[in-house]
Amino acid sequence: MNRALIVKEKQKELTRLSNGDFDAFLYDCDGTLADNMEGHKASYRAAALIYGFELNDAIIDELAGWPIIQVAEEIRKRYGVPFKPEEYAQLKNTLYEDAFIQDTKPIDFVVAHLKAHAGKVRIGVVSGGGRVSVSRTLQQLGITSLVEVLVCAGETSRGKPHPDPFLYAAKQLRVDPSRCLVFEDGNPGVQAAVAAGMQWIRIDQV
Structure with missing residues (x-):
C-alpha cells in the first residue's frame, strides 16, 4: 500500500474513532500533529552535552507533554547536574529553533483530520x-x-499531566469540558485529558 493510501486509511479510522457529539477537538502539537520528536530529543541531548553530561532521551518520551522547564527540572534531579532549569530550557529551545524546527513534517493523517473538521467543531x-x-x-x-485557541507552557499554573491546560482551552472556546475530545501521543497528556473530564484518543494507537 502506498503512502497516500496509508494516510487516507489512517485518517478514515481517526474520523471513525472521533465520531460523536463533540463541540471541540483539542490537539497536542509535538508528536501528535507534528512529526518532530527526533528534533526535540536531539536538542535536549545537545543541551545536555553543553552542560557536560550525556542524556538518555527516553526521558523525553516518558514525560511527553510536560512543560519544557519541568522536563529540565526532572533531568536536573535525575542526573544531579547543577544547572538552572529555566536556563537549560531556554538553551534547548534555542538549539531546536535554530537547527531543527525547519525539518518539521506533519503527521499527515492527524493534520488531515484537523483540516477536515475545522469549521465543524472548535479547534484548539x-x-x-x-x-x-x-x-x-x-x-x-x-x-x-x-x-x-493555543495554550502553551507557562500559560496555566500547572501543565500536563494536570488538567489545567485543557480546561483553559475549553474555557477560551466557551465549550464544556465534557464535550471536548483530546488527541494525544503521550501518557501525561492522556492523564491531563482524563483529569479534565474529557474523552481522548491516543494517536500512537490509531
Missing part, C-alpha cells in the same frame, strides 16, 4: 512547548489559521 492546540516554538511549528504545518 494544547502543548507543553513554548508559544514561539509551537506557533512556528503550526506555521510549518500550514494550519495556523485553523487553530482558534
Whole structure:
C-alpha cells in the first residue's frame, strides 16, 4: 500500500474513532500533529552535552507533554547536574529553533483530520512547548489559521499531566469540558485529558 493510501486509511479510522457529539477537538502539537520528536530529543541531548553530561532521551518520551522547564527540572534531579532549569530550557529551545524546527513534517493523517473538521467543531492546540516554538511549528504545518485557541507552557499554573491546560482551552472556546475530545501521543497528556473530564484518543494507537 502506498503512502497516500496509508494516510487516507489512517485518517478514515481517526474520523471513525472521533465520531460523536463533540463541540471541540483539542490537539497536542509535538508528536501528535507534528512529526518532530527526533528534533526535540536531539536538542535536549545537545543541551545536555553543553552542560557536560550525556542524556538518555527516553526521558523525553516518558514525560511527553510536560512543560519544557519541568522536563529540565526532572533531568536536573535525575542526573544531579547543577544547572538552572529555566536556563537549560531556554538553551534547548534555542538549539531546536535554530537547527531543527525547519525539518518539521506533519503527521499527515492527524493534520488531515484537523483540516477536515475545522469549521465543524472548535479547534484548539494544547502543548507543553513554548508559544514561539509551537506557533512556528503550526506555521510549518500550514494550519495556523485553523487553530482558534493555543495554550502553551507557562500559560496555566500547572501543565500536563494536570488538567489545567485543557480546561483553559475549553474555557477560551466557551465549550464544556465534557464535550471536548483530546488527541494525544503521550501518557501525561492522556492523564491531563482524563483529569479534565474529557474523552481522548491516543494517536500512537490509531
